[in-house]
Amino acid sequence: MNRDEPTAIDIDEATLRDYLADRLAPGESARVEKALRDSASLRARLEDVRDDREDLQLHSLGAIWIRARLTCPTRQQLGSLLLDALDPDLADYFRFHLEVVECPFCRANLADLEAQGAAADASRGRRQRILKSSAHLLGDEAI
CATH class of the missing domain: 1.10.10 (Arc Repressor Mutant, subunit A)
Known part of the structure; x- marks a missing residue:
């Protein structure tokens, strides 16, 4: 485990969901981004959270195209x-x-x-x- 891995461990699924929805404070968002850069396992968890979201289709190019008309x-x-x-x-x-x-x-x-x-x-x-x-x-x- 690299030395930055412990910061990745304390980032839970709720924090990752808030990160994807852009609901984190700037400092917390920066902390998550740094942990994501440093941790392959956290990036994998982020992908799992992204794939498991109810609003998965809301951020597709087609959905944005339709929403913006x-x-x-x-x-x-x-x-x-x-x-x-x-x-x-x-x-x-x-x-x-x-x-x-x-x-x-x-x-x-x-x-x-x-x-x-x-x-x-x-x-x-x-x-x-x-x-x-x-x-x-x-x-x-x-x-």
Whole structure:
């Protein structure tokens, strides 16, 4: 056993879990990192703890990609899609994202934009009907 091994022994599984979750104070984290550099057995224990974590998949590249929504269009881009104001290739990608990937965030955003558009159309129609019905009261100025 090398002289640094005793520091590796006093690092328990809970400390290793906290280290992986970045919940240790800076000094404690530095102590664990030094012990990891110096101890192959501690590195093996760390791998065992890492493989046994409930949140193992939370730190995969795919999980980070999904969580950060790196492939999601912005709300403005979704609005442009509704107006057919996008480059065709970009519009095709967004349709793929919505229809094949079925991104729940973007689908909800798109549904909200569609509802806002429908409400705006209804409001414009209502204003036009009111204007037409009261045009005779305003005389020639309204026309």
